[in-house]
Amino acid sequence: MTCFKDDILQKYLDKETSFDENLTMDEHLNHCTDCAKRMEQLLVRAMRIKKLIHSLGDENKEESIKPLPLVFAGKKAIIHTKNGWNPLKRLFFGVGAACLLALIFIYTPKAYPEKSQNVLLMQQDFVEIDANKPYSEQETTITVIDPDGNVSYSK
Amino acid sequence: MKTFEEIYSENYTKLYRVAVKMVDDTDNASDIVQDVFMSLYEKFSGGTAVLYLNTWLYRATLNKCLDCVNRQKRYSSLDSAPEDQPENNTLEKKENKALVRMAMSKLQPKERAILILYSEGFSYKEISDSTGIRFSSVGKTLARTLEKMENQLKTQRYDLF
Helix, strand or coil, X not given: XXXXXXXXXXXXXXXXXXXXXXXXXXXXXXXXXXXXXXXXXXXXXXXXXXHHHHHHHHCCCCCCCCCCCCCCCCCCCEECCCCCCCHHHHHHHHHHHHXXXXXXXXXXXXXXXXXXXXXXXXXXXXXXXXXXXXXXXXXXXEEEECCCCXXXXXX | CEEHHHHHHHHHHHHHXXXXXXXXXXXXXXXXXXXHHHHHHXXXXXXXXXXXXXXXXXXXXHHHHHHHHHHHHHHCCCCCCCCCCCCCCCHHHHHHHHHHHHHHHCCCHHHHHHHHHHHCCCCHHHHHHHHCCCHHHHHHHHHHHHHHHHHHHHHHCHHHC
């Protein structure tokens, strides 16, 4: 396996590599002394640079928090850090939405069952069976119910 | 949900530290942080919500610092008086700080921002959110910046590395 570049090693040092990358790198670093050595150098470099940059802020340690400017004093500005929604605003919108839904529900005309468009045929065979006649000549009554509910018979 | 005062006292020092490292001037840094909080206050007074407060604060601070650095560069020829250093610092410490400042001044503003946030212990995701650099590029940019910084420091004083 080829050796890793500095940026990948740096990512590994900063624990920013993915689980799969970690496995691959662990395996590689176990037998590649060059990469292990380079990583050690990068670690030292990062630590030194961090320390040097930190030293820039050292002289300002005594800097205390400046008092809140007068503009802000006495004003309770409420800041929403999570999702930016004011709970009051959220409540207002929630109640508004609920009212709207209720109005829609109340004023929507009730849905009645649709009128059937089908014609219903009811066939009643062999009202009176004549044993002397064949099947095709037996009397049959057909009841027809149209969509308006009118009933008619035919024999 | 926090009050403005709470946010101010929680974040003032952190933002100030970043600003000092960026602009290398305590007065300017203080002004920048005050300015950031003023913008935040105006934002909230106007009814605008901030989704990720910390990211917003750092981003605003860095942007204002970059503006300040650019302004300083523009007027550097007019105002080149050296800043007074605190007296309790040893000569060596002063020298090191001057070297670090010199090395950092050679970096691009974004690289400087990355380095400062990295030194503050930010994760790559936080660095990406605060500087606007793509998350996938943070690792590469950081490695390159560290290398540049190392080379700068080595050129100026070999024993620092």
